[in-house]
Amino acid sequence: MALFTFLNGWLFASMxxxxxxxxxxxxxxxxxxxxxxxxxxxxxxxxxITMRLFAEEKKMGTIEGLLTAPVRTTEVLFGKYFAALLxxxxxxxxxxxFFFLFQAITGEKAAFQGGALWGAGLGIVLVGxxxxxxxxxxxxxxxxxxxxxxLTYVFAMLHYFLGFLHNFGVVPGSAWTGGMTYFSTTEHxxxxxxxxxxSGPIIYYVSFSALLLAIAYHVLESxxxxx
Amino acid sequence: xLILTAPNGVEFNEMRAWxxxxxxxxxxxxxxxxxxxFYVTSLEQPKGFSCLMIEVKELTKRYAGRTAVDAISFExxxxxxxxFLGPNGAGKSTTIRMxxxxxxxxxxxxxxxxxxxxxxxxxxxxxLGYMPENVPLYPDMRVSEYLTFRAKVxxxxxxxxxxxxxxxxxxxxxxxxxxxxxxxxSKGYKQRVGLADALVNKPDLLxxxxxxxxxxxxxxxxxRELIKRLGERHTILISTxxxxxxxxxxxxxxxxxxxxxxxSDTPQNLIHRLxxxxxxxxxxxxxxxxxxxxxxxxxxxxxxxxxxxxxxWTSFSIATDxxxxxxEDVAALMQSENWKIRELASRTASLEDAFxxxxxxxxxxxxGEERNGE
Numbered sequence: 152m153a154l155f156t157f158l159n160g161w162l163f164a165s166m167x168x169x170x171x172x173x174x175x176x177x178x179x180x181x182x183x184x185x186x187x188x189x190x191x192x193x194x195x196x197x198x199x200i201t202m203r204l205f206a207e208e209k210k211m212g213t214i215e216g217l218l219t220a221p222v223r224t225t226e227v228l229f230g231k232y233f234a235a236l237l238x239x240x241x242x243x244x245x246x247x248x249f250f251f252l253f254q255a256i257t258g259e260k261a262a263f264q265g266g267a268l269w270g271a272g273l274g275i276v277l278v279g280x281x282x283x284x285x286x287x288x289x290x291x292x293x294x295x296x297x298x299x300x301x302l303t304y305v306f307a308m309l310h311y312f313l314g315f316l317h318n319f320g321v322v323p324g325s326a327w328t329g330g331m332t333y334f335s336t337t338e339h340x341x342x343x344x345x346x347x348x349x350s351g352p353i354i355y356y357v358s359f360s361a362l363l364l365a366i367a368y369h370v371l372e373s374x375x376x377x378x
Numbered sequence: 379x380l381i382l383t384a385p386n387g388v389e390f391n392e393m394r395a396w397x398x399x400x401x402x403x404x405x406x407x408x409x410x411x412x413x414x415x416f417y418v419t420s421l422e423q424p425k426g427f428s429c430l431m432i433e434v435k436e437l438t439k440r441y442a443g444r445t446a447v448d449a450i451s452f453e454x455x456x457x458x459x460x461x462f463l464g465p466n467g468a469g470k471s472t473t474i475r476m477x478x479x480x481x482x483x484x485x486x487x488x489x490x491x492x493x494x495x496x497x498x499x500x501x502x503x504x505x506l507g508y509m510p511e512n513v514p515l516y517p518d519m520r521v522s523e524y525l526t527f528r529a530k531v532x533x534x535x536x537x538x539x540x541x542x543x544x545x546x547x548x549x550x551x552x553x554x555x556x557x558x559x560x561x562x563x564s565k566g567y568k569q570r571v572g573l574a575d576a577l578v579n580k581p582d583l584l585x586x587x588x589x590x591x592x593x594x595x596x597x598x599x600x601x602r603e604l605i606k607r608l609g610e611r612h613t614i615l616i617s618t619x620x621x622x623x624x625x626x627x628x629x630x631x632x633x634x635x636x637x638x639x640x641x642s643d644t645p646q647n648l649i650h651r652l653x654x655x656x657x658x659x660x661x662x663x664x665x666x667x668x669x670x671x672x673x674x675x676x677x678x679x680x681x682x683x684x685x686x687x688x689x690x691w692t693s694f695s696i697a698t699d700x701x702x703x704x705x706e707d708v709a710a711l712m713q714s715e716n717w718k719i720r721e722l723a724s725r726t727a728s729l730e731d732a733f734x735x736x737x738x739x740x741x742x743x744x745x746g747e748e749r750n751g752e
Contacts, residue, residue, distance in 0.1 A: 212514030216575070219478040219510075220531045221503040375482035 156245045158192050163249045184271050184344045194307045198300035200238050201286025204231045209294035224371050232287050239279045266346030274343035277356040282307050284360035288367040311336050429456045431583050431613040436486035439472050446472045448637035459609040461624035462617040464634040470617040474587050478508045491582055507576035511587040513568055517561030521571055532579040546574040566597035584614045602627055621729045633736050640736040648732040656698040657725045664717030666692040678702040
């Protein structure tokens with residue numbers, strides 16, 4: 152958590168530096184969340200948070216005690232999922248203080264707008280909801296934490312890069328571009344850190360997360376009938 | 379001790395039910411300083427038993443190409459301590475996992491305390507204390523922390539959980555390690571933590587999968603004492619392949635091999651049913667060759683085998699007909715010839731013999747490694 156905050160703090164500082172040297176038409180928030188560096192560090196979080204959820208229980212056998220206690224599998228699943236989500240939120244919250252800190256120190260009001268800040272915050276939470284669900288599923292699939300972490304990272308990145316596909320050699324405004332934009336985390340973040348909140352991404356992330364958790368549920372239940 | 383003999387059928391059931399009510403009444407109205415030991419055991423399990431804790435019917439588990447548990451049926455009455463016995467890979471753990479709702483059966487049904495393991499799985503689990511094989515625990519939790527967590531997972535509120543934890547720590551003598559990390563505990567303590575976990579929700583039924591696995595002889599003895607004590611309050615199903623343990627703790631034994639039940643009876647009956655030829659060991663001083671001839675013609679003696687000779691003392695092994703004791707005759711013979719005896723012992727059949735007779739007589743098909751859940 153400290154490392155994550157430090158890295159992002161560094162990134163934030165260098166971003167401010169860059170903006171001092173060169174006039175940017177975009178806000179600090181936009182630039183911060185548009186940076187590839189931010190996302191690289193950001194996606195490492197998810198495997199680290201979620202890899203232990205079920206993989207370790209499976210490896211140690213404690214899953215047997217857990218699932219033979221009088222609790223439903225859904226309760227176990229949601230308990231672990233929301234705990235991981237909470238952990239994620241706790242880790243990313245300090246990052247938000249940068250903006251306020253920056254404002255307090257410089258007295259600069261124009262660096263960003265409230266709407267953009269909350270929009271970006273919502274974006275981060277949505278991406279968190281989705282990727283923690285992905286990590287939960289990956290952890291339920293295997294008894295090996297490393298494999299769970301790798302699955303999470305690979306699929307999180309894959310999903311992220313899917314968002315760039317709409318840039319490739321296609322006429323703007325075509326069905327392809329439109330469709331791909333729908334999956335694009337970067338596009339969502341552009342809109343949100345510009346302060347534009349659209350219900351589309353919200354529904355997209357939440358419903359996709361629900362689907363991932365439903366799959367995780369069936370993976371956990373499959374132990375019962377698997378031959 | 380009170381021994382009541384009842385004919386099979388309804389009368390027996392009624393008698394047993396009344397005795398159980400009496401026992402519960404006594405337990406309610408006398409404080410704990412009175413130690414009442416109240417066992418109601420039947421040598422035979424009558425049909426249509428009314429106070430059953432476990433009721434298994436045709437339970438089957440098939441894995442790809444292999445039937446781990448093959449249509450087994452058995453019953454365990456309330457208050458019984460039953461040993462679930464079988465070689466490794468016989469299907470013990472699979473059966474237990476089906477009973478604890480960890481695995482689904484391919485076929486058949488089972489009821490625990492009257493609740494079906496499919497339809498009322500949560501209720502079944504509420505009435506159940508289960509200690510899985512190898513006692514999986516979270517190594518980075520403290521003992522009391524872990525037990526409190528388990529009590530809460532099992533649906534207890536904070537205060538209730540606290541009380542239950544201190545009680546079960548008391549029963550399992552864990553007080554001195556309550557602040558220790560589970561990972562740093564010895565195997566014996568870990569086992570006790572697992573048992574305390576199984577006990578924490580005050581279950582009617584305890585299912586222990588190989589509870590003394592990997593303990594040293596001292597710890598095994600302690601564990602056995604503990605299980606014996608618990609047997610006064612709980613119905614217990616112990617899976618194990620350690621026979622001496624069963625002989626000492628269990629009122630009844632169910633022997634399972636390759637997914638099928640081979641026997642279900644008291645240890646004494648199993649041994650008795652075996653009708654193994656008897657064997658008497660004799661160590662004597664005197665004319666050995668003459669003694670060998672004279673012994674061979676005694677009533678009931680089949681064969682006299684010379685074992686060895688140490689200074690003046692000669693040892694024989696005397697094989698006899700089943701259930702015939704020739705020791706008196708041997709002693710009389712020795713006395714009449716003025717030969718000295720240093721040892722005269724009859725080696726009785728043990729549960730181990732019964733077990734081997736039931737299980738090992740046919741060659742095993744495949745290795746039949748027990749499949750673990752994951």
